[in-house]
Amino acid sequence: MKSFLIAALLTGAAFVPGITPVALASEASAASNIGFALYTKSPSPGTLNAIWMYGINYRGPGIATGGPKEGFAGKYHVRYFYESGEFSDEYELVIEKNGDVYKASWITKGKLSAVGVGMVVENSLAVGWRRVDD
Secondary structure: OHHHHHHHHHHHHHHOOOOOOOOOHHHHHHHOOEEEEEEOOOOOOOOEEEEEOOOOOOOEEEEOOOEEEEOOHHHHHHHHOOOOOEEEEEEEEEEEEEEOOOEEEEOOOEEEEEEEEEEEOOOOEEEEEEEOOO
């Protein structure tokens, strides 16, 4: 009954003048500036293996090299590829740790390209990110 009341209130709120209805999930994700990356430690010290996605249309593997031997925080050179194996992008990736939260910055030619936040989940670093407007 409680779920029904909440659904009824939310449905009714969509028709109140001055309140903009929420976009459908498929519409929002198609136009979103949201990405996700999962980094796992490689057997090779200072290297992270990545899987990434951007919106609903782009995804693939990646590899970050040149980082620290321990932990995730540090500076890396990262190369991303599409699922087809075709090259996508490369960045300088800076991962900073603050308590149990991580901040990630992707830099191209000295300019900030994307920012994200993440946390360690089952020995991998999970990061949500977005591109930074020019």
